[in-house]
Amino acid sequence: MSHTRPWPFLSPSPNRPSNEADDAIRELRVDIEERMAHLLPGIGNWTADPIVAPAFTRYMFMHYSQFRPFGQLFGAAAGTAAGKISGTEFNGGVRIVGSGSLTLQADIQIPVGSTIVDIDLLGVTAANTSIVGNILKLNAVIPPYTLTTLATRTIAASTAQGTFSLSSGAGIDYEIVEGDFIHATIVLSNTNVGNADFGFQGLRVHYFAPALRYV
């Protein structure tokens, strides 16, 4: 929606009657509110005290290339040997050469104060293959640090391409607090020999984040 009026540097004019000062101040309030609504869409209601940050649903898509093969050096995971990342994708997903398994890890880089609603895994499996997704929280405030599983799910063999809630639909609903390292591990397993028709495309992280924090 367009602004009610352009930002009027010259308003009110010197000739405007003094008894319209209240009108001029209300116009100023409207002008400010409209412009803040552009800057912070969804806030809108300036009568709230305090102003409520928009409960914006956000989605972060973590492509598989964001993940690192655990225990292997850069580049060393790609190849044709068993347990290595295959040089070819399946249905846009990464897979490994069998027979073997490989753990991929990635940090979930969402600011403290955000709430993870749920995380979906996108993948497909063939016979004798599986994908296990885990969402983990390492809280590093007071030693000994604790590792907690927030969600886990196994995509069993011969499962068609899908979007799988790692909480199986229950929701994670975890607010990230100071000291939390939230990360994901994905275990790709293939007990066939060579390539199989399975693949992991990535994760979709559904979360709420407080406005304007950690920009």
Add this chain to the structure above:
Amino acid sequence: MAYTNVWSTTSPANGDPASGAAADIRKVRVDLYERMLSLGIDLSNDPIIVLDGDNYLYVHWSQFQVIAGASLWTVNIGVNHYGVSPDTGAASYTMLAPLMLPRGVEITEIVVFGKTATSGTITINLKRLDMTSGSAVPSTLATVAIAADQNQKTETTGAISVTLDSTGATNLYFYYVECILVENGTGDTQFQGVKIKYERDNLLQVI
């Protein structure tokens, strides 16, 4: 440029004449406008363009993951280019990196940094993998390449307009950058990374 007026929370004073109200209100408008402009926000635009101007994301080669190619890689610091290079023979190698930008922003340019061997090339593709239907639908949204036999070089896509989808509840889009290195076996094709120029529309377009 200094502000026209010092910010005051005591002006106008109770004793100021009512006839000065109009001038006082104009002063508030000017004061607010000037301070928001310092933050990169021009209140006189409709709609307001937040942080008007260019934002840049530099993606170093270390952000890229090898999907197909050599098992050994080198960082060629000896020839002062500090780029990554496959360490084996002539072939084509593919690396992927996630695009870590907030949804809703508009990518306006991509620049690649590298050098190439006599028969080598570097090609950067901005890719989108659409998984909405369940079947992978990859598409290339922008491409930039460094031709063969170039000493240290930057190449640009020129002006582009790629807005990252912000309807993640329905559209299952993964955005990533593909780097294809072609090497002739000398290790002379080196890749430092890419620069991504983008604009955002509002202050909520953050990760």
